[in-house]
Amino acid sequence: MDNKRLYIQTIGCQMNVNDSQRMASLLGRSGYLAVEQAEGADLIIVNTCSIREKARQKVMSQLGRFRRLKRNNPELIIALGGCLAEQEGEEILKSAPYVDFVFGTRNLNRLPDFIRRAEKGEGRGVHLTPEENYVESLDRIEIKPDKVSAYVIIMQGCDNYCAFCVVPYLRGPEVSRGAGSIIKEVKTLAGQGVREVTLLGQNVNSYGKKEGEIGFTGLLEEIGKIKGIERIRFTTSHPRDLSKGLTRLFGRMEKLCSHIHLPVQSGSNRILALMNRGYTREDYLRKVEELREACPEMSITSDVIVGFPGEREEDFDKTIDLMNEIRFDNLFSFKYSARPGTAALSLPDQVSEEEKDRRLRTLQDLQTVHTWEKNRRWEGRSGEVLVEGISRNTPDDLSGRLKDNRIVNFKGERTRIGSFVEVVIGRAYLHSLRGEFTREVSK
Ligand code: 5AD
Ligand code: SF4
Numbered sequence: 001m002d003n004k005r006l007y008i009q010t011i012g013c014q015m016n017v018n019d020s021q022r023m024a025s026l027l028g029r030s031g032y033l034a035v036e037q038a039e040g041a042d043l044i045i046v047n048t049c050s051i052r053e054k055a056r057q058k059v060m061s062q063l064g065r066f067r068r069l070k071r072n073n074p075e076l077i078i079a080l081g082g083c084l085a086e087q088e089g090e091e092i093l094k095s096a097p098y099v100d101f102v103f104g105t106r107n108l109n110r111l112p113d114f115i116r117r118a119e120k121g122e123g124r125g126v127h128l129t130p131e132e133n134y135v136e137s138l139d140r141i142e143i144k145p146d147k148v149s150a151y152v153i154i155m156q157g158c159d160n161y162c163a164f165c166v167v168p169y170l171r172g173p174e175v176s177r178g179a180g181s182i183i184k185e186v187k188t189l190a191g192q193g194v195r196e197v198t199l200l201g202q203n204v205n206s207y208g209k210k211e212g213e214i215g216f217t218g219l220l221e222e223i224g225k226i227k228g229i230e231r232i233r234f235t236t237s238h239p240r241d242l243s244k245g246l247t248r249l250f251g252r253m254e255k256l257c258s259h260i261h262l263p264v265q266s267g268s269n270r271i272l273a274l275m276n277r278g279y280t281r282e283d284y285l286r287k288v289e290e291l292r293e294a295c296p297e298m299s300i301t302s303d304v305i306v307g308f309p310g311e312r313e314e315d316f317d318k319t320i321d322l323m324n325e326i327r328f329d330n331l332f333s334f335k336y337s338a339r340p341g342t343a344a345l346s347l348p349d350q351v352s353e354e355e356k357d358r359r360l361r362t363l364q365d366l367q368t369v370h371t372w373e374k375n376r377r378w379e380g381r382s383g384e385v386l387v388e389g390i391s392r393n394t395p396d397d398l399s400g401r402l403k404d405n406r407i408v409n410f411k412g413e414r415t416r417i418g419s420f421v422e423v424v425i426g427r428a429y430l431h432s433l434r435g436e437f438t439r440e441v442s443k
Contacts, residue, residue: 003033007041009062012049014200014235015171016082018151020047021143022108023081030112038069043077043115048084050166052337059084063096070098077118079103079111086170087340090126099124105171106130106156109137130172139181142188147388148418149231149401150194154182154219155201160238162265163276163343164305164336167202176201176208179219183226190228193418196257196386197223199234205241217245224255230420230442231386231403233257239264240278242287251294258295259329259405262287263303267322268315271308274347281322288326299329299374299404306363307336307356309347316359323366329374329404331367335360368430375428378406382424384441387416399432407432419443 006027010020023045024034038044044066049055063080070076080092080102089102100118103111107127114127131137135156143150157172158165186197199219201207207216214222223232232255239262249256262284266272269280291298304319323331335356338345351359383402391397391409398412400421409432410423420442423435 003031004042005035005040006032006043006045007035007038008045008047009038010047011055011058011062012047012051012082014151014198015153015202016047016049018143018153018200019082019105019108020045022138022141023047023111025143026108026111026141027115030115038066041069041076043079044069045079045081048080048082050083050087050170050339052334052339054337056084063092063099067096067098077115079114079118081105081107083166083170086128087166089128093124093126101125101127104128104130106134109134109140135175135177136181138177139185145189145192145194148194148386149196149198149388150189151198151200152182152185152189153177153201154199154204154234155207158202159206160203160278161276161343163274163347164308164339166339166342169341171202174203174206174210176211176213179208179214179222182219183222186223186226186229190226195229195418195420196231196233197229199223199232201234202236203238203241204234205237205243205246217243217249220246220249220253220256224253229255231255231257233259233405235261237262239284239287244290247287247290247294250291250298257403257405258297259299259301259403260291261301261303264322265303265305266308266311266315267319268311271311271315274310274344275305275308276343281318285322285325297404299406300326301330301405302328302332304331304333304363305336306333306359307351309336309344309351310349311336311351320363320366323363323370327370327374328367330371331363333360333363333367371430372428375406375430375433378402378425378433379428380425382422382438383408383435385410385421385423385435387412387419387421389417390414402433408435409433410435410437412437416440
């Protein structure tokens with residue numbers, strides 16, 4: 001039997017990327033071959049995001065593109081999954097007759113069944129009721145790693161209800177995956193040649209809290225014992241739940257990489273309270289100081305939202321002050337985007353689009369200065385890189401990461417992919433460093 005062709009369009013976060021890989025793996029068993037191009041596919045899955053309005057618009061424009069493909073090939077099946085499907089799936093199905101079915105973020109295991117029904121023309125479906133024990137079912141679908149670095153989901157959902165965020169409504173309550181099944185997955189990955197794992201969850205610091213399991217630091221230590229895994233990363237952390245124990249671990253656990261993504265969102269206590277973040281600027285600054293004490297080479301990156309309702313010039317100035325005080329290694333900044341169903345929708349004093357644009361530009365310009373400053377510190381120094389593959393822009397170059405997550409490109413033999421090498425950094429750029437190979441550290 002000829003393979004049918006599956007094209008998955010992934011929009012959004014790492015969680016979606018991981019879910020898409022799981023879908024491809026699962027559908028591989030039903031004879032679908034994942035392809036790189038939508039043209040000529042028999043099945044298109046759009047794995048959507050809804051974190052900001054921009055993501056939603058991206059999904060809608062992709063759908064427009066796939067609609068044209070369906071005109072030429074009426075047999076084509078188009079499915080919509082992910083966060084926007086959770087949020088607006090039913091409406092989209094009504095307004096877009098070319099979409100065959102929508103499915104939720106906790107319905108992946110039943111995907112083959114949904115597809116079979118669509119193939120048989122059994123009506124257009126809305127499949128949004130979460131599967132029972134969804135988190136525990138994750139280990140039923142194995143993802144074959146395509147690199148030496150792999151993502152591993154350790155929890156689903158979020159209980160924090162930050163006032164701006166749709167995630168708790170779309171991915172459901174926080175549920176941690178059992179440590180046993182996580183460890184089993186990491187061991188399998190190690191056996192397949194993976195050397196680095198990134199533990200994924202909306203708020204990894206509160207891993208196991210509800211379940212009374214080993215807790216996040218306990219989990220990290222267990223993973224640290226697995227042979228073959230040399231580097232451990234995780235994302236995303238919530239500053240409120242960053243424990244002293246975890247901070248100390250950065251100082252003493254060799255395999256734990258010296259980078260943390262710790263979204264601050266704002267430098268103003270008034271805005272942090274309105275956002276329902278559960279910490280103050282002072283708490284955040286103290287935690288950063290403790291992290292740097294425990295691990296001086298720690299790289300700290302963050303997220304900031306500008307123009308949250310009620311953000312005045314003096315609040316924005318406090319964010320700028322905080323940035324100057326901390327000097328983040330990198331920062332992802334966003335204009336506040338009103339999301340359906342969130343608490344911030346009903347807050348007064350929405351900030352104008354022009355003002356948001358201005359604040360965003362100011363903040364990005366400042367971050368550029370800080371990123372440059374931090375990257376330049378690497379010039380002339382040597383560091384250990386895990387070689388992940390060929391450089392995206394220059395196929396002659398290899399590419400990998402330092403422990404602090406900076407990307408390094410350098411000339412080298414392809415056979416070095418998957419090994420740890422030492423490089424000397426010659427030149428810093430804004431998004432990467434240029435290095436020169438000196439020696440192989442280990443295979
Ligand atoms: N508007 C703008 N940014 C948002 N984020 C989450 N929700 C919104 C929103 N409604 C940002 C936060 C979060 C990151 C993943 O996306 O900064 O940390
Ligand atoms: Fe959204 Fe806040 Fe949960 Fe992060 S911690 S997913 S920002 S609600």
